[in-house]
Amino acid sequence: MCGITGFLFSGQAEVKARSEPHLRAMMDAISHRGPDSQGLWIDPEAGVGLGHLRLAIVDLSPAGHQPMASACDRYQIVYNGEIYNHAALRRDLEQAGHAPSWRGTSDTEVLLAGITAWGLEDTLARTEGMFAIALWDRKDRSLTLARDRLGEKPLYYGWQGGVFLFGSELKALRAHPAFHGEVRRDALTAMLRHGHVPEDLTIYSGVQKLRPGEMATLSNAQPDPRRWFYWDGGSVASMPKGPVPTDKEAIDQLEALLLDAVSNQMMSDVPLGAFLSGGIDSSTIVGLMQHLSDRPVHTFSIGFHEARYNEAEFAKAIAQHLGTHHTELYVADTDLRDVIPALPAMYDEPFADSSQIPTHLVAKLAREHVTVALSGDGGDELFGGYDRYRQGAGFLKILCALPQPLRSLGAATIRSLPASLLNTVMEPIRPTPQGKEPNGQRMHRIANYARSRNVDELHRKMVSVWRFPEAAVINGNNPPSILADHLPPRGDLTDFERMMQLDMLAYMPDDILTKVDRATMSVALESRAPLLDHRVAEFIWPLPLNMKIRDGKSKWLLRQVLYRHVPKDLIERPKMGFEVPIGLWLRGGLRDWAEALITPDRLKREGFLQPALIRQMWDQHQKGSHNWGLQLWNVLMFQAWLEEFSLSGN
Template sequence: MCGITGLLTFGSVGRPELLHVVGRMAQAIAHRGPDDHGEWADARHGVALGHLRLSIVDLSAAGHQPMVSASGRFVLVFNGEVYNHAELRRALESEGAAPAWRGHSDTETLLAGFECWGVEATLLRCVGMFALALWDTRERRLQLARDRFGEKPLYYGWVRGAFVFGSELKALRAHPGFAAPVCTHAVAEYLRLLYVPAPWSIHEGVYKLEPGCLLTVQDKPPETAPSQPIRAPGAHGTLSVHRWWKLAQVVEQAARERLRDDAEAIEVLEARLAEAVRLQSLADVPLGAFLSGGVDSSLIVALMQQQSARPVQTFTVAFEDPRYDESPHAAAVARHLGTEHHELRVTSAEARSIVPELPTMYDEPFADSSQIPTHLVCRAARSQVTVALSGDAGDELFGGYNRYLWAPRVWGHVSWLHPAARRAVGGGSLRVAASASEHAAVALRHVRHPAEKMRKLATAMEGAHSVDDLYRNLVACWPAPRALLQDPAGLPERRMELPELPHAGLDGSPARMMYWDALTYLPDDILCKVDRAAMAISLETRVPFLDHRVAELAWRLPPQMKLRAGQTKWALRQVLYRHVPRALVERPKSGFAIPLADWLRGPLREWAESLLEEAGLRDQGFLQGRPIRLAWQQHLAGSHDWSQRLWSVLMFQSWLRTNRVA
């Protein structure tokens, strides 16, 4: 795991200045790679690359980056891991295309692959997570690439005098020509979703490269930024973006290869997951795993321990508030599996002490409040290991979110109502929604705090004309964010944009929700959250569920193998029960939560009040004070729980103050 950055200038710049600027950009993200750093520049073409290294595989100087290929044609900076790089080396050797290896890093393997097979063909052979920048000295071409699901981040954009890129916005801001204002569209989408969705970033003229995409700049970049992000396939002058991997194609292919037999599916799933865990357990540094005691993390740890000759190191955080403390469940699973378990006990005050760090850690507004416990468990792991495996992505791939169960069921029993009647349900007639069908009670059987969930569902039904609309409303924080902006001119109020669906393979609304979540919520919220929380303290995280072969298998499972008898993740549970007794993991899904509503009414109230003061909001120039103050007063009075909405505003205001953005 590392940090990468670089630039391609529009005009003539000397090599010393290029090295100085790229070194400055790299230093801004030094936390991503404390073990080594390097810079490379070619003044003839105005290109410079920078790298920060967190040494995981091949700790020697042979893994130093930027790395030049054996022929001298390619120069590469690479962030991530290619788990099957030993297999790729053997393939190169069998084809007589392997160079005289200098070390055993996956970066060197990639360069040899690019020389032999080409860039896209090599990426398609890779099992891994990555963001990379490649300069082709022969073709005078810069290429940026991101992994299939977006585990590793990559920003790019325009500053005065150069096209720039980096693992985090900090690197781009460190360029002396950076002066990008806040993007109003990004603010609106952030308030809607709690994160800035790709390909947007919080700054105008700066964008995120979307997962599975390859960006190419031929020779010199365009000197001005496009007014809108470039979506694949698309181009802007000499810059083009296209997808080298498409989830839609995976879903369509899976529809032709459905697994129909339960027993066969469970066997194949366990074997595929075990192989992913084996590959991701390879490292030249200490390795462990997060363990919450839930289905996903317990299964990853069980498969790790099954393959390990010594106890796996596992990590969890214990909170003093029993409503949010999952540590007893994690400890029970750890005892059963025989892991070396580490439990970090954290007081509420210690957890709240993370809050001032969040605007810097997350680099742009980000308001998933589980960012706090996520960073805490990363800290716990980093005290003992350099790499930690997680159970992320199990929900999106195998049907783990409660909305997949109860939203379609409840909608099916109220969709026949006249829209005015549905608005009445959405406006507060919770008993109507809850009693619309006995199936609603079944769907909520495995839900923690079902009354809160039903309240959110009832609100989401207001204005919904289909179950897809209901999904949009369920994932929205502020449903009409444009109304919060001081200057919404030119920004129409519109529904949340959803990725285009594949032509086949999505059987029913739960499958559509999983597909949309995999393309939006997973990369832009879950993976972003974990990457920043971990890399802030130089911890590498790995996600076995995102081995693309596991994901492909997940889409081959029919819906009834994911959601069955009112229960989520049915197939994963069947694999887990082979290793862990059912009683240890069967409990309502809770997520990685904190008592945010109570904190805002109590110990964080003074801090929140300072950021939500109406004159201050007005002076900032972005958000209207009146609707926000109303939500704050209702929350303090206890008539509503607006903690999520308020947290989004607080994180935005805190980010503005920290980053001194005009």
């Protein structure tokens, strides 16, 4: 795990004089990603520079140092990630007579040998891993960027003036003097909607991010990047259903596949452990790790003093059953809130999934003991774990049974009633749980769902924090979206599976994996996710729906593997997750901090957000007529980011 950065100039005037200090500044900006060593390579004649920050995991010797040249000297590479099957690829190269005189045991050297023998795209097709790659071809004088299939590792890029910049994080690009940093307003609109900047957008105009499974090539001769997908998750998810295995066959096959993935990802020359929340996904990974290990696996959990948020006791019971070496840290609200000032710099652009806070704390805890930690990320999207899949599919079934005029009339009637009136009527019947949205607000939201014409429209509403974010952004508009404008092929997916597919392509890489990458790399910890081995995705998608949800239980197939290692009674309980009471905090310990970020004068001066609307929502939230905690958190994370990087709307 490392950080990469670099540039390609359209001309050469500045390269010889100042390119090295500029590249070093870009590298310094992401030095937290690779504290063990640094390296750079510059070709002034070609106008290209590559920088690498190393967190040494495999082959700790200088033979694993980057940038690395191929044995034939045609290619230079900087690479962030791990190729878990590099030993098998090394054997394949040797058997085919393509092996150079190996200099070491690193996966980087294997990548280069594969690229020399098979080409980059064919080599990536043979890999099992997570990665972001920048490859300079000295013969073709071209730069190619590539990202892993499911989006574990990030890669940002774009032209700024006459310089093409790229890096693992935006702060690397921002460190170059050519970077001008104009806020992209449609990206801000999308960020308010989702809590993150989605797809290939970034918060800056002229800067993009590579999508999962995507490659891009450019050169001085052809400066516009040519982009294509070498692996398309949407097409994989919509593949025709294959022959249906028996339950036992499916369980055996998945367990064997996961054992292989976990075994490969336990490859490390440094201390290794795992995150353990006590949920299905992380418990499965830890159970398989302990099955494969001849000594206790080191596991890590965060606990909360409030019982309704706390899974630490469940994690502890599972750790005791498996015999892991377990470390837990109980945190209070004040510990969580203390992380907030560090978030803008950590995430580089506005990011508002509040579970980023405990994720950072558990990563920090793990880094005190290990350098690599395996996680259960990906289980919800690949195995159908989110409640919204079941709820959404059930809701659509009810809607389809109602005539369209009746459905529209009912939704319009509810929307016409003031939220305060609905609160008064409903509160004696269904008291609002602490920190949740009041009944009137909830009924308005459900009425909006009822106006959905299909599963795609319903899903987009369900994953939208702001339903109409363009109303909040001055000169804002909604950018084209994979969730609305360029939807992936559906094939014969059920409504339940369609929502899974859309989350795998959007929410998972842009929210979940972004959150984990920044939280872990901020403390120089490598996180690995065995459930995101692409072979798992290619195995699970063609299976029928009843192997994902059965008898009302989500993740049915994954649960059966888990039950072979952990007793069912330690697992069966309601799903919790890393929930943070943002709404309550904004009425309490965070009130003064938030108030200072959204004063009317400040919002007007900055020129991005509509002061009247933001203040109306703030006042409603403080009075308790609405719970706008999540919506306001999105606004506040933008405002805090804006303050961190001293930008303006002018």
